[in-house]
Amino acid sequence: MSSGSSAGENKMFTVIIKVYDPRVLNDRTATKVKKLWTLAAEQRALQDRACEGFQWNDDVLYEDDPDPDDEEGWVMRAANHEQNFFHLMIQCYNTERAAYERLHRYQGTALARLLGVGHWNVAPATRAIQPPVLVFEYIPGTSIHDIRPELIDSAMCVSLVAAVDTFASLGVAHADVHDGNILFTPQERPERAVIVDFGCAIVKEDSTSEEDWKEMARFEGDGQWIRIILKGKGVELPEL
Structure with missing residues (x-):
């Protein structure tokens, strides 16, 4: 292209x-x-x-x-x-x-x-x-599974987590957050954290009530999972 x-x-x-x-x-x-x-x-x-x-x-x-x-x-x-x-x-x-x-x-x-x-x-x-x-x-990067911990800048992670925390309010639950689809780019000196692969995502339908949607998003726990993964890599996040 x-x-x-x-x-x-x-x-x-x-x-x-x-x-x-x-x-x-x-x-x-x-x-x-x-x-x-x-x-x-x-x-x-x-x-x-x-x-x-x-x-x-x-x-x-x-x-x-x-x-x-x-x-x-x-x-x-x-x-x-x-x-x-x-x-x-x-x-x-x-x-x-x-x-x-x-x-x-x-x-x-x-x-x-x-x-x-x-x-x-x-x-x-x-x-x-x-x-x-x-x-x-x-995205020419490295997954959080493979990246060396010393290359992870907590500021990048804060930005990513803040974004993930808004997904539900925008009508999306990723529903498949794991250490293979969180990437850091560029590979040598990362400046950006990215979440990929929304093929298993859940998108809020017009017929879904706000109460039901909040419960679905809470059950999928995108924000919780990304925090667990980052913590497992030694990343300490402030309260967001």
């Missing part, structure tokens, strides 16, 4: 392109019976979504397996699993995009910048869908 400079020259910079591809969803291999991707199942799931009045209900995933000789039943079984993976990935995409949009004020500081949205234009012969993508600023 490039952007024009004031002199009219192109300046190259690195980005992260996050592809929401159901083919690589962890849920495929998280159970005893692996649910491998096939083009046929993806095509059948797409055909089902195109049917008038189609509404996905994951209750079908808990039905008994078809008889061994029921070929159509097994085709439908595979298509239903593919349908489920598709909807899970679309949900992750929609949630992460909405979270970054609601937290726009922190892009470029406590969050990576969201630079663009789009779809992965896959050859039709190899895929039935074009997975959505988000384009992010590349």
Whole structure:
């Protein structure tokens, strides 16, 4: 990706392109019976979504397996699993995009910048869908898990924690705060702390009452978890 400079020259910079591809969803291999991707199942799931009045209900995933000789039943079984993976990935995409949009004020500081949205234009012969993508600023940093404690400036951490503490008021709960998605950049001499990966986030819906939302955000405990992680790295924070 490039952007024009004031002199009219192109300046190259690195980005992260996050592809929401159901083919690589962890849920495929998280159970005893692996649910491998096939083009046929993806095509059948797409055909089902195109049917008038189609509404996905994951209750079908808990039905008994078809008889061994029921070929159509097994085709439908595979298509239903593919349908489920598709909807899970679309949900992750929609949630992460909405979270970054609601937290726009922190892009470029406590969050990576969201630079663009789009779809992965896959050859039709190899895929039935074009997975959505988000384009992010590349953060050349080190996770809090790997960083040397002496490189951590408490002022950076205070800014990050202060931002995280406002997420709920902006209608977002990260819901997956751990030591792998808190980054410090640049790697050699960090000047900025960033929290990444909002794919598991919860975004407040209009139908959710303020009371229920506060309880949900309290349960997820973003602010509490980030303090625990920082304390484990030896960072002492003032009362915020």
